[in-house]
Amino acid sequence: MTYCVGMMLDQGIAFMSDTRTSAGLDNISTFGKMTTWEAPGDRVLTIMTAGNLATTQSVVSLLDERTKAPDERVPTLLEVPSMFQAARLVADTLREVIARQGEEGQRADSTFNATIILGGQIAGGPPRLFLIYPEGNFIEAGEDTAFFQIGEMKYGRPILVRAYDRTLKFEEAMKLLLVSFDSTLKANLTVGAPFDFHLYEKDSFREGHKGRIEEDDPFFQKIRTAWSAALKSALDGLDDFEL
Amino acid sequence: MTYCVGMMLDQGIAFMSDTRTSAGLDNISTFGKMTTWEAPGDRVLTIMTAGNLATTQSVVSLLDERTKAPDERVPTLLEVPSMFQAARLVADTLREVIARQGEEGQRADSTFNATIILGGQIAGGPPRLFLIYPEGNFIEAGEDTAFFQIGEMKYGRPILVRAYDRTLKFEEAMKLLLVSFDSTLKANLTVGAPFDFHLYEKDSFREGHKGRIEEDDPFFQKIRTAWSAALKSALDGLDDFEL
Numbered sequence: 001m002t003y004c005v006g007m008m009l010d011q012g013i014a015f016m017s018d019t020r021t022s023a024g025l026d027n028i029s030t031f032g033k034m035t036t037w038e039a040p041g042d043r044v045l046t047i048m049t050a051g052n053l054a055t056t057q058s059v060v061s062l063l064d065e066r067t068k069a070p071d072e073r074v075p076t077l078l079e080v081p082s083m084f085q086a087a088r089l090v091a092d093t094l095r096e097v098i099a100r101q102g103e104e105g106q107r108a109d110s111t112f113n114a115t116i117i118l119g120g121q122i123a124g125g126p127p128r129l130f131l132i133y134p135e136g137n138f139i140e141a142g143e144d145t146a147f148f149q150i151g152e153m154k155y156g157r158p159i160l161v162r163a164y165d166r167t168l169k170f171e172e173a174m175k176l177l178l179v180s181f182d183s184t185l186k187a188n189l190t191v192g193a194p195f196d197f198h199l200y201e202k203d204s205f206r207e208g209h210k211g212r213i214e215e216d217d218p219f220f221q222k223i224r225t226a227w228s229a230a231l232k233s234a235l236d237g238l239d240d241f242e243l
Numbered sequence: 244m245t246y247c248v249g250m251m252l253d254q255g256i257a258f259m260s261d262t263r264t265s266a267g268l269d270n271i272s273t274f275g276k277m278t279t280w281e282a283p284g285d286r287v288l289t290i291m292t293a294g295n296l297a298t299t300q301s302v303v304s305l306l307d308e309r310t311k312a313p314d315e316r317v318p319t320l321l322e323v324p325s326m327f328q329a330a331r332l333v334a335d336t337l338r339e340v341i342a343r344q345g346e347e348g349q350r351a352d353s354t355f356n357a358t359i360i361l362g363g364q365i366a367g368g369p370p371r372l373f374l375i376y377p378e379g380n381f382i383e384a385g386e387d388t389a390f391f392q393i394g395e396m397k398y399g400r401p402i403l404v405r406a407y408d409r410t411l412k413f414e415e416a417m418k419l420l421l422v423s424f425d426s427t428l429k430a431n432l433t434v435g436a437p438f439d440f441h442l443y444e445k446d447s448f449r450e451g452h453k454g455r456i457e458e459d460d461p462f463f464q465k466i467r468t469a470w471s472a473a474l475k476s477a478l479d480g481l482d483d484f485e486l
Contacts, residue, residue, distance in 0.1 A: 161429055162475065171485070172478075175483060176478060179481075223481055223482075226480070230480055231406060234473035235419060239466075241413070
């Protein structure tokens with residue numbers, strides 16, 4: 001399983017992904033699920049993937065190869081004129097990979113599927129965030145729903161729904177994301193640290209702050225402990241039910 | 244969908260269930276999912292059901308009919324000597340109903356399935372809580388996992404995992420349950436108020452405090468508002484991430 005969140009903020013876009021891949025509970029590994037392409041001054045694109053690892057790796061490899069050998073298929077991610085066209089390109093590539101696995105006689109229904117979050121900014125347009133489905137269509141984050149989750153999204157959703165706000169600064173968004181990831185981690189063994197993050201600053205047109213947070217990261221540990229305590233005291237603070 | 248929680252406490256057992264039944268999003272109704280049998284001074288048994296409504300209603304009807312016409316099949320829920328035997332009886336009845344629907348030529352795979360929480364106390368033994376699977380086997384709440392959830396359990400789980408404690412009083416357990424139900428309600432349209440609850444007092448051998456909490460219940464409204472505010476301020480209270 002996987003857990004990734006992409007979040008539109010006034011300040012830019014925050015991305016966070018876990019790194020656990022599992023083929024059964026007895027076979028887990030660490031794979032990055034976040035990839036960023038950058039053409040400084042012109043564009044930054046980040047994608048996060050959930051689903052079949054073979055599919056998502058193929059999609060990323062194809063997208064990447066084509067930026068390097070642009071003769072093969074144009075335009076590439078580094079050439080498309082808008083974020084919307086970038087989303088179409090990623091969606092088409094995803095559909096192509098899934099279809100090819102089907103054509104080759106392999107049958108596993110939904111097993112080859114994958115879902116992708118794409119966000120970034122291309123010169124001439126604002127930052128945009130898309131959720132791309134295995135069917136090859138996609139939706140864009142709007143005013144009302146300005147964050148997307150993929151993978152094991154349920155455990156970490158309640159806190160996002162309640163505390164997300166476009167005006168959050170990156171410093172605040174990071175702790176909200178870590179709390180959401182912590183809730184997921186506590187409940188589902190197939191979501192695991194370390195977590196990769198990328199904080200893209202609006203109109204910067206270059207990679208923002210990126211990093212990896214390990215399970216024993218002192219800040220993450222502090223957030224986990226403080227959050228558990230804060231929740232308990234928040235609950236204590238509510239009026240008791242009168243019997 | 245459904246959301247039910249059964250929770251062992253030092254004080255007794257707390258049960259809470261939602262009441263929404265849906266056959267598609269355009270066809271929702273209110274059905275109680277909690278049933279209690281009582282033989283004052285001797286036993287109290289409460290079950291909560293999740294899954295196919297036809298199955299769960301049949302199970303409850305069969306269990307209930309047999310207590311009233313005990314000749315048909317003995318022992319009944321009002322006669323079994325222990326909670327363990329009660330769990331076996333409920334499990335056998337569940338398996339019987341599911342199997343009969345299969346035998347009659349209806350095929351819908353898991354659609355006829357149901358999961359049941361059974362809790363209560365029978366004179367001579369302690370209060371016990373069971374989770375009964377559609378396959379007809381069951382597990383009992385132990386020291387480490389002393390609550391069970393059935394149905395749409397993920398959204399409401401993080402707060403239970405963090406704040407549950409056997410020593411909670413009923414007054415506190417009720418607010419914890421309502422917070423957990425509120426998180427679920429916010430995220431899944433197929434879980435809905437009103438919520439039924441039953442607070443069985445250990446060694447009382449009679450029905451405890453029972454009731455129904457409507458969506459516009461002032462206490463529930465207060466909990467919802469206060470919880471949202473408390474979460475936000477808990478998050479604000481955490482240190483910001485340093486970039």
